[in-house]
Amino acid sequence: MDHENKTSNSTRSPRVLIMTAVEAEREAVQRGLNDAPGFEVRLAGVGPIAAAANTAAILATASEGAAYDLVISAGIGGGFAEVAEIGSVVIATDIIAADLGAESPEGFLSLDKLGFGSSQIKADAVLSRRLTEAAAAAGIRVCSGPVLTLSTVTGSAPTAHSLSLRIPGAAAEAMEGYGVALAAQHLQLPVLEIRAISNPVGPRQRELWRISDALSALERACSLLPEVLQ
Secondary structure: OOOOOOOOOOOOOOOEEEOOOOHHHHHHHHHHHHOOOEEEEEEEEOOOHHHHHHHHHHOOOOOOOOOOEEEEEEEEEEEOOOOOOOEEEEEEEEEEEHHHOOOOOOOOHHHHHHHOOOOOOOOOHHHHHHHHHHHHHHOOEEEEEEEEEEOOOOHHHHHHHHHHHEEEEEEEEEEOOOHHHHHHHHHHOEEEEEHHHHEEEEOOOOOHHHHHHHHHHHHHHOOOOHHOOO
């Protein structure tokens, strides 16, 4: 991490906190990291509220001299049609709370439009680009784009279509990224989000999900982190 967000404390190696929703994701990340130093992989819980609360609690209890320098939300998720296919990896450019706002006769109003803050957090651009390039060089099917956080996962084609129209370039959706990113933002820490795709965003057809393929892709992507974050 030798760009502008690198910690000013040069006496220690950067510390990275990786948050996953569930144990299977945590195990996949840990396999990829292969005991690389400087990484801690913890459980965020399911959904943005649990993710924000648990991430904030962990960051708050980091001892002086052992603070984190980067926070990553990692796991599997849904991919938007013609953007991110099953078994591929999405590296977030933007982390967006896509259902945080208000309905209106004119359509959905985000926090930004309501004037109540922002429902969008930028992922660290330098690190996101590095990771995307490293994944492509390693032969991983990868793309970058906005990753949506929703409290209610999309389960219909109309909702998927509406989201893709409202958020151009939307690549993936999951349930924790914005919560993790918000906790990191409060401490002015850079953030990344990595999503391996297990299913298309749209009608919920659980029998067609390829969770094992997504976990394998997540493992491969995370294996690149020690070199990318040097």
